[in-house]
Amino acid sequence: MTEQAKKIVLLVEDDKDHADIVCFHISEYAPEIEVVWLHDGEAAIHYIEEGHDQWPWIVLLDIKLPKYDGHEVLSHMKAKETFNNIPVIIFTTSNALNDIEQALSLGANSYIKKPIKAGEFGSVITEIIDYWSLNQHGILFKDS
Amino acid sequence: MVGGLKLKHKIYAGYLSVGFVAVLIALVSYYSFGNVSRNFRHFTDFSVKAQIDFQLAQRVSEMQRQALIFTYEGHDSAAEQVHYLYNIMTELIQHYSGEELKYTNIINIHLKSYMAAFEKLQQQRQLQHTLVYDDLRQAASSTESHLRSQIKQVYQKNGDKQRFEIQRVLNNLLLIEKNAMRYFDSLDQSFIVKVEGSFSEVRTRLRELHGGNEQQDVRMLITDIGRDLDKYESIFLEAVQRTRGYLFLVNVVMSAEAYEALYNARQMSDQIKNKMADIERLTLSTLQSVSYIVAAAIVVAFFLIVLLSLLIGRSITIPIVRLTTAFNTLSTGSHQEDIPAYNVDDEIGDLTKAASIFKEKNRQTEELLSQAKEMTEELASNKVELERSNDELGQFVYTVSHDLKSPLVTSMGFIGIIQKLSKQGRLEEAIGKLDKVVKSNERMGQLINDLLELSRVGRIDMDKVHLDLNELLARFHSAHSHQLEEAGFTLNIDANLPQLYANESRILQVFENLLSNALKYASNPEGSIISIGSKEQEDAHLIWFRDNGRGIPEEFQKKVFGLFYRLSADTEGTGIGLAVAAKVMKFHHGEIWVESTPEKGATFWLRFNKHDKEDIHD
Structure with a gap:
């Protein structure tokens, strides 16, 4: 991955407002x-299966x-090699x-409960970015 | 024959019959042996009579013998013996009676005649004795003495020649006496001839002497001697005559009488023997018939007793065998076995009653068991149902908390954004977001309303009536005709839909929800068509609701009836409609399910049981 690579967050959520x-x-x-x-599970599975x-x-x-x-x-994600990291x-x-x-046992890394306050969400996003950086440096998920 | 008797009475009957038969045999034997013993007594009587008869015959012979002894010997003891025997015989004769009297009377007459003859004999004997030993001797000695005196005279006159002649006559006279005595002693006839010869010789000599002698006195003497001699001879002849008379008595008259008596005795003996033979024959035949009768009675009795025993035995064993079979079957727990009928109040009757009680207990046990089984099954199904309800409730709470929270989360989210935008002074943007908050709250209100509706199902308005589905759906059709037209849908409803026993408003709700569902998901660019019809099954009415939309993939066909489940996030709705329909069907003891082939539409099936008349309140 390059520096110019887009930072993509995949959001699977049925409620448009959310x-x-x-x-x-x-x-x-x-x-x-x-x-x-x-917006639904079917679309998500499609996304996972596609290149x-x-x-x-x-x-x-x-x-x-x-x-x-x-x-x-x-x-599905954890079963797919390209997606399980x-x-x-x-x-x-x-x-x-x-x-x-159940989600954690299936391989989820963390969780956020709705509703979420604006401030909280900021720290969550920061956390996500940190995750990403660590991942970039190969510190996290090295072997998984 | 003995089936109706009590058990102990059957046994008593068996004993009684054996006893009765034994008494019968004893009676027959007693009667028969009575006959035999009577015959035996007769036989004994006749035997005694035969013995007496024999004695009688013996005595007759003995008497005759004694009479002969008396005749020849002249012993008085023999005569006494004859009298004695006669007396014994007359006594013996007294023993007879009846038919024998005929003979004994004759015998008696003959015996009497015999005795009369014997008495005559005694007299004759006495007379003869006197004649011989007195008169005859006197005549002999008188003749001899005349002769001797002659001899003396002759001797003196004529010398020795005449003397010698006379001596010879004398010798002959002595010879006569001697032979006469011999005759009377021996009763030998030859001596009579000798005596007669001697007499004639004596006469010849006396005539010679008479002729040859001229002397008158001598001649006179000889004539005297001749007269003596005549007298002598006549006495001798008389004695002979008498002797012959009593000999005749003894040998002819008495022996004839004795013979007659003996003959009659024998006749009587023969008769007695015949009678004895008759009695013997009779006794033998009686004995034989007795043995036959007793043997036959025993055989008949034996068969009777065997038959009776068999009857009694069978009447006891057959019910017992039947009961044993019944008990064996009953012991396996069955209550189908028929208890053999037995209406006598005895031990077997008690057993039969026990078997019936056994059977009843088996039946009760089975009933209890089946009840217990039913209860266990009910409990098990209740448990499953309860667990399912519990799960459903958990799912419901989970779903409700999630879905009710969802609009709240949305509101909170937008309020947070509005706050943030307001702080940054971006008021236009913030006001723009207020609409989202309103919509979100409206949605929450809608959700709460739908949930209230769902909770009403089975709780409120569940009274069932007989309703005509044709009429109901006609109203449904006209009520939604505008809505259908707007959405571009055609609704076709078959005729002859069944009558249902159901709650009208809830059934209407089911169709409304199905319609709303179809309008949301089942539009077909080539013309959306909804059709409703029915299909009859043996125990249920099936109502189908069919669209020609995109259909529902198989994996979602069960999920669609779940609460808040929506096939698409894009479409309007709360995801409660089909859940309500499912709950309504459940409260009607029915079912709802969907069959679908993707792109070829979906068919919702509603099943109403035909015999469901119960109101359900759970």
Whole structure:
């Protein structure tokens, strides 16, 4: 990957309003990041299966999705070699520990609970960027 | 024959019959042997009579012998013996009676005649004795003495020649006496001839002497001697006559009488023997028939007892064998086995009652078992149902919390953005976002309304009625005709839809939700058509609702009935409509499912059980 490479965040979220909010915050904190928004599980799986010039450096994944839910999407990602190094942050309204634990056991790296305050979201984005940098330097996910 | 008797009575009957038969045999034997013993007594009587008869015959012979002894010997003891025997015999004769009297009377007459003859014999004997030993000797000695005196005279006159002649006559006279005595002693006839010869010789000599002698006195003497001699001879002849008379009595009359008596005795003996033979024959035949009767009675009794025993035995064993079979079957827990009928109040009757109780217990046990099984199954299904309900509830809470939170999250998100924009002074942008907040709140209101509706299903307005689906759907069609026209859909409803026992408003709601679903997802550029029809099954009415839209892929066909599940995020709606439809069908004890081939439309099936008349409140 080059320095000129776009910083892509893959957002899988069925609620357009939620997606809008996330996009707003990302653009506020890191305008250089491009958000790819997919509105259901089926589209996400399609995206995973297709070839891309540039892979996203992080995935924000909602659990409750039409057609295929977040867990199914996550399983697909981890099954795909090109995708299994990409960190996944679960982004959900669910309070159920089950959902989060299941996602972590399937290979998710972290999670954010909705609703999220503007300030909090900033630190999350910073964290995402840090993740990305570490990944760039081959510190994280070296062997996974 | 013995089936209706109590068990102990059957056994008593068996004993009684054996006893009865034994008594019968004893009676027959007693009667028969009574006959035999009576015959035996008769036989003994006749035997005694035969013995007496024998004695009688013996005595007759003995008497005759004694009579002969008396005749020849003249012993008085023999005569006494005869009398004694006669007395014994008359006594013996007293023993007879009945038919024998005929003979004994004759015997008696003959015996009497015999005795009369014997008494006569005794007299004759006495007379003869006197004649011989008194008169005859006197005549002999008188003749001899005349002769001797002659001898003396002759001797004196005529010398020795005449003396010698007379001596010879004397010798002959002595010879006569001697031979006469011999005759009477021996009763030998030859001596009579000798005596007669001697007499005639004596006469010849006396005539010679009479002729040759001229002397008158001598001649006179000889004539006297001749007279003596005549007298002598006549006495001798009389004695002979008498002797012959009593000999005749003894040998002819008495022996004839004795013979007659003996003959009759024998006749009587023969008769007695015949009678004894008759009795013997009778006794033998009686004994034989007794043995036959007793043997036959025993055989008949044996077969009767065997038959009775078999009858009684069978009447006891057959019910017991049947009961054993029944008990064996009952012991396997069955209650189908028929208990053999037995209406007598005895031990087998008790067993039969016990078997019936056993059967009833088996039946109750099986009933209890099946009840327990049903209850267990019910419990198990209740448990499954409960677990499912629990899961559903968990899912429901999860889904509701997520989906209700979603508009809240949206509102909060936009409010955060508005705050941020406001701080930066970007008021135009901030006001622009307010609309999002309003919409989000409206959506939340909608969601809450839909959830309330869902919770009403099965709780409120669940009264069922018989409703005519044709009429209901006609109203449905006209109510939504404007909506359908706007969306460009055609609705075709088949005629002859069934009558349902259901809640009208809820069924209407199901069709409204299906329609709303179809309008959202099933539009077809070539003309959207919805059709409703029905199909009859044996126990259910099936109603189908078909569109010609894009269809639903197989993997989503079950998910679509889940709460808040939407096939597309783009479309309007809360994702509650099909969940409500499913819940309504569940409360009607029915079912909803979808069949679909992608790009060829989807068919929703509603099943109503025909026999469902229960109201469900769970």
